[in-house]
Amino acid sequence: MSTVIKGGTVVTADLTYAADVKVEGGRIVEIGPNLKGDEVLDATGCYVMPGGIDPHTHLEMPFMGTYSSDDFESGTRAALSGGTTMVVDFALPSPGQGLIDALKMWDNKAGRATCDYSYHMAVTWWGEQVFDEMKTVIEDHGINTFKHFMAYKGALMVNDDEMYASFSRLAELGGIALVHAENGDVVAELTAKLLAAGNTGPEAHAYSRPAQVEGEATNRAIMIADMTGVPLYVVHVSSEDAHEAIRRARSLGKRVWGEPLIQHLTLDESEYFHPDWDHAARRVMSPPFRNKKHQDSLWAGLMSGSLSVVATDHCAFTTEQKRFGIGDFSKIPNGTGGLEDRMPMLWTHGVATGRLTPNEFVAVTSTNIAKILNCYPKKGAILVGADADIVVWDPEKEKTIAASAQQSAIDYNVFEGHHVKGLPRFTLTRGHVAVHDGEIRTREGHGQFVKRPGNGTVNRALSTWKELTAPRPVERTGIPATGV
Numbered sequence: 001m002s003t004v005i006k007g008g009t010v011v012t013a014d015l016t017y018a019a020d021v022k023v024e025g026g027r028i029v030e031i032g033p034n035l036k037g038d039e040v041l042d043a044t045g046c047y048v049m050p051g052g053i054d055p056h057t058h059l060e061m062p063f064m065g066t067y068s069s070d071d072f073e074s075g076t077r078a079a080l081s082g083g084t085t086m087v088v089d090f091a092l093p094s095p096g097q098g099l100i101d102a103l104k105m106w107d108n109k110a111g112r113a114t115c116d117y118s119y120h121m122a123v124t125w126w127g128e129q130v131f132d133e134m135k136t137v138i139e140d141h142g143i144n145t146f147k148h149f150m151a152y153k154g155a156l157m158v159n160d161d162e163m164y165a166s167f168s169r170l171a172e173l174g175g176i177a178l179v180h181a182e183n184g185d186v187v188a189e190l191t192a193k194l195l196a197a198g199n200t201g202p203e204a205h206a207y208s209r210p211a212q213v214e215g216e217a218t219n220r221a222i223m224i225a226d227m228t229g230v231p232l233y234v235v236h237v238s239s240e241d242a243h244e245a246i247r248r249a250r251s252l253g254k255r256v257w258g259e260p261l262i263q264h265l266t267l268d269e270s271e272y273f274h275p276d277w278d279h280a281a282r283r284v285m286s287p288p289f290r291n292k293k294h295q296d297s298l299w300a301g302l303m304s305g306s307l308s309v310v311a312t313d314h315c316a317f318t319t320e321q322k323r324f325g326i327g328d329f330s331k332i333p334n335g336t337g338g339l340e341d342r343m344p345m346l347w348t349h350g351v352a353t354g355r356l357t358p359n360e361f362v363a364v365t366s367t368n369i370a371k372i373l374n375c376y377p378k379k380g381a382i383l384v385g386a387d388a389d390i391v392v393w394d395p396e397k398e399k400t401i402a403a404s405a406q407q408s409a410i411d412y413n414v415f416e417g418h419h420v421k422g423l424p425r426f427t428l429t430r431g432h433v434a435v436h437d438g439e440i441r442t443r444e445g446h447g448q449f450v451k452r453p454g455n456g457t458v459n460r461a462l463s464t465w466k467e468l469t470a471p472r473p474v475e476r477t478g479i480p481a482t483g484v
């Protein structure tokens with residue numbers, strides 16, 4: 001059975017042209033004029049683009065004494081509804097737990113996914129077992145990205161010596177280091193000080209994590225990555241301080257990528273000053289929302305190319321879960337949702353305002369990350385042979401975001417009331433039409449794991465350069481005799 005997407009304009013990261021796209025057996029089989037197939041999807045007036053890839057989700061994540069509420073079924077259904085066709089979640093070993101063991105736990109949950117998925121592995125502690133298993137994770141499981149939390153002291157945080165050891169091992173194995181860059185020691189000090197002074201509300205969450213803690217940690221991670229020779233990907237870049245460190249590193253030739261979130265691009269710190277406790281607490285995440293100066297910096301980064309990818313860090317907790325932190329902001333589970341809204345919000349605030357071209361939109365929502373993660377052109381492309389993960393994007397379709405109409409399992413939406421123009425008419429996941437003109441036709445268990453081998457082109461280039469420029473002993477002829 002074949003499907004033809006007819007009458008649309010194909011938009012990729014570097015091309016825009018009129019063509020039909022034919023899909024069969026889950027792949028794109030033909031691109032051109034006047035194609036025929038068993039089923040026809042009318043794409044008149046629409047852009048035919050690679051489905052979005054969200055490289056930063058936490059579905060059913062054990063965190064701060066509870067679990068994030070969207071699981072792989074509701075989370076990926078939300079993703080597809082908004083035009084995202086692949087998610088990358090984080091497998092998190094608990095302290096002392098092996099990496100392979102943690103992967104088994106994630107495999108048990110991910111079987112329900114309605115779109116394709118992959119994992120990043122988290123390094124939450126350091127020891128011989130982690131060192132050994134990293135090789136198996138990359139070579140046998142096809143996971144080439146390893147996240148390090150520089151915050152969440154006493155829970156997920158790793159110290160500099162652990163990070164140095166892990167980054168060194170990744171450089172050797174052809175992996176990529178990811179960091180949550182906030183100085184966890186300073187955050188812990190500021191948190192204790194704020195609570196002692198009676199600052200217990202959600203706004204104090206933002207006070208405890210100023211932009212400096214992010215800038216400092218980002219710079220530190222960049223320097224450690226450079227010393228160990230590993231490519232670095234900085235997740236949820238929220239501030240000019242962090243962006244400045246990334247921009248500078250890139251201008252010096254360091255292999256660093258930065259990922260802002262749609263929330264930080266479009267929502268600001270005033271959310272935390274809302275008189276309603278629930279409203280403010282629902283928006284507690286790390287790093288927190290910031291002011292306009294930081295938002296402008298993130299947009300400029302996307303426009304100029306110093307920031308590469310827009311993600312969500314989808315980690316959704318219900319209002320009831322957020323209320324664990326009444327009387328103590330540090331107990332509010334950190335995280336917000338966004339999977340369903342990333343693409344429409346970015347189109348509305350990026351493309352419709354002229355800050356991004358449609359091609360740049362495709363680059364930052366799909367193609368760039370597919371290349372970084374080493375799964376391009378299987379994902380992130382409209383090419384013959386690529387997976388038929390496609391969004392048929394209607395730039396005229398509009399809606400006002402409302403929790404009452406969303407797919408996500410939580411009872412609110414941080415973008416509630418925001419008007420968006422630009423939405424999927426159809427979303428295809430490996431050829432299956434999961435969103436059909438507003439109707440959700442997702443299939444639980446349809447999603448497949450996407451393997452991503454190590455030693456991608458950037459790893460190879462960086463290790464060649466590091467080998468060429470490595471410190472070497474000086475060959476000397478006239479060495480003075482000792483002990484005379």
Ligand SMILES: NC(=O)NCCC(=O)O
Pocket residue numbers: 058180236284285286287313315334335336
């Ligand atoms: N970002 C956040 O607040 N929660 C999810 C976990 C993380 O990425 O730090």
Ligand SMILES: [Zn+2]
Pocket residue numbers: 180235236286
């Ligand atoms: Zn994080």
Ligand SMILES: [Zn+2]
Pocket residue numbers: 056057058313315
């Ligand atoms: Zn995260």
